[in-house]
Amino acid sequence: xxxxxxxxxxxxxxxxxxxxxxxxxxxxxxxxxxxxxxxxxxxxxxxxxxxxxxxxxxxxxxxxxxxxxxxxxxxxxxxxxxxxxxxxxxxxxxxxxxxxxxxxxxxxxxxxxxxxxxxxxxxxxxxxxxxxxxxxxxxxxxxxxxxxxxxxxxxxxxxxxxxxxxxxxxxxxxxxxxxxxxxxxxxxxxxxxxxxx
Amino acid sequence: xxxxxxxxxxxxxxxxxxxxxxxxxxxxxxxxxxxxxxxxxxxxxxxxxxxxxxxxxxxxxxxxxxxxxxxxxxxxxxxxxxxxxxxxxxxxxxxxxxxx
Numbered sequence: 187x188x189x190x191x192x193x194x195x196x197x198x199x200x201x202x203x204x205x206x207x208x209x210x211x212x213x214x215x216x217x218x219x220x221x222x223x224x225x226x227x228x229x230x231x232x233x234x235x236x237x238x239x240x241x242x243x244x245x246x247x248x249x250x251x252x253x254x255x256x257x258x259x260x261x262x263x264x265x266x267x268x269x270x271x272x273x274x275x276x277x278x279x280x281x282x283x284x285x286x287x288x289x290x291x292x293x294x295x296x297x298x299x300x301x302x303x304x305x306x307x308x309x310x311x312x313x314x315x316x317x318x319x320x321x322x323x324x325x326x327x328x329x330x331x332x333x334x335x336x337x338x339x340x341x342x343x344x345x346x347x348x349x350x351x352x353x354x355x356x357x358x359x360x361x362x363x364x365x366x367x368x369x370x371x372x373x374x375x376x377x378x379x380x381x382x383x
Numbered sequence: 384x385x386x387x388x389x390x391x392x393x394x395x396x397x398x399x400x401x402x403x404x405x406x407x408x409x410x411x412x413x414x415x416x417x418x419x420x421x422x423x424x425x426x427x428x429x430x431x432x433x434x435x436x437x438x439x440x441x442x443x444x445x446x447x448x449x450x451x452x453x454x455x456x457x458x459x460x461x462x463x464x465x466x467x468x469x470x471x472x473x474x475x476x477x478x479x480x481x482x483x
Binding site: 313375 | 416419
């Protein structure tokens, strides 16, 4: 969203698209695709292909174009449609696999041991294993929790930015992040317990 | 596992930059715009169908109402039975008034 061009006049493009201006519609897709694809990736769909989900989102955007009032920036309006579409789609998939310690790689287990052994920051050589481990932990969360962890910690966005993207209140963002962290910690504890047996 | 441990894990994970490009797949915007046009055409056809149904229903109601009105007019034009009831009422009223 930050890298969206400043001269992007969303309201003018929407007005033109409402008059069935094809070039305006193409411009909307071109401008907003990076935002939409990043949100789709934040949700980590399992069965639905990333591209299909993006297409589904744009179909909804154009279907609801007449409802765009211009009171919020077009990017925020589109991102809310994207978030809701992803959550609905991923809830429909009902795929929240349970991972066991045996499913983790040696590097991921080393990261867990490192976290338990010291309070120092993980070294850069552990970053990719840490990412893989986080992906495993995220896969077991609800779609909204996955999104909030991705935006808040992996993309390092502020609560205000997440509010703008999702339309959720600040307290809801914090509560969801808290619940998600609790679940991730419980899962990490399970991995640690399984590893010590 | 403490909250600070998880925070460290998340900080380390955030250092890896996603290698997936944000570029649009080839032909994506064309597919979206084609879908949009197809949707608009579908909406237009749906509105046309609805309009046709409304017109047909209105015509049926007008025809029924016209038939009813015509039937009523025919009945009121019939000279034989138009004033019979009124005469009977007046006759009965006069009769009852003249009775001692």
